[in-house]
Amino acid sequence: MLSVVPTPITVRVPAKVNLHLAVGDARPDGYHDLVTVFQALSLTDDVTVVAAEESGIEVRGEGADLVPTGPENLAWKAVRLLAERAGKDPDEPGVWISINKGIPVAGGMAGGSADAAAALLALNQLWKLEIGRDELGELAGEIGSDVPFSLQGGTALGTGRGERLVPVLARHTFHWVIGLAKDGLSTPEVFGELDRLRTDNGTNRVGEVEPLLEALASGDPRQLALLLGNDLQSAAVSLRPVLRRTLRAGVQAGALAGIVSGSGPTCAFLCTDADSAVRVAAELSGAGVCRTVRVAHGPVPGAKIVSEESAHRPTPPQVHA
């Protein structure tokens, strides 16, 4: 008898950095209204789905031991949501998922959200559901605030919880150095710390987003560097004071500006060009304030299906501290 080998589908999905993150006051539902500008960066995860008798999830790559392989994995939430939509048993959907992590775990770069977005796209194809991008985006927003952006990629303005997106024009490619920290920070804890700091003694708030949008359209990294801002930065630094040193070290190494990525603790440094990014990465690595240092560029596209051949990731340029 001829046995048919199921065909796996692999989706590659990017990390994000928030170039502008304005956080409003806490809402009754526990969330905060945001005005944010996301940019998708060239640090990626690969998520492969394949039809299987035994359903489950496995995680490989850097920080894999910190990622849950049960129902708490955000990719598994995507599986359950799409299984319900497809009329399948969400407890036994008959799918095996392999995640290859290249995005730092709990680093404020939306790695879990990225895997959920990738799983949505891959299963849409595997189960031939033909759900359009708009509906996929809505399903993504049910999983988490950052998931719709992971699907969309590029550069986008996010409002609401960050899930309502409008694409933003970004001319040219921007070059970044990414400084990874030893341990992650919890997103809800960082939002909570910001609320506490604001109640106790107030904190500065980032200004309007329009000047940053103009800098993106101009494509001038020097102009953009002056306008990067993140309301969560003071909270992340309060919980992890060493980040102040990391931010200073990146600028001393030659970056135009440094910023905590989202809720941190990863720090992102904007550089003039690709060569400068490599030099800054080497020097920051030598400063001993980061676990690992990588170079990246953005914007890059959102989640997309890649062929099996190209699913074997090239080793990203990195410098070990």
Ligand SMILES: C[C@@](CO)(OP(=O)(O)O)[C@H](O)COP(=O)(O)OP(=O)(O)OC[C@H]1O[C@@H](n2ccc(N)nc2=O)[C@H](O)[C@@H]1O
């Ligand atoms: C801060 C940001 C900036 O892009 O990213 P990260 O740094 O975590 O990657 C996001 O707002 C994180 O989005 P995401 O990680 O999807 O968060 P969710 O799962 O939706 O929410 C986790 C928790 O964070 C808090 N939260 C999240 C989003 C938001 N607008 N207000 C909040 O207060 C809430 O306590 C919520 O329960």
Ligand SMILES: Nc1ncnc2c1ncn2[C@@H]1O[C@H](COP(=O)(O)OP(=O)(O)O)[C@@H](O)[C@H]1O
């Ligand atoms: N697929 C996943 N990849 C990474 N973390 C995940 C995943 N699913 C759930 N998590 C959990 O989400 C937490 C936040 O991880 P992550 O999304 O990488 O960071 P952040 O929210 O800071 O951007 C992790 O500590 C981990 O326990």
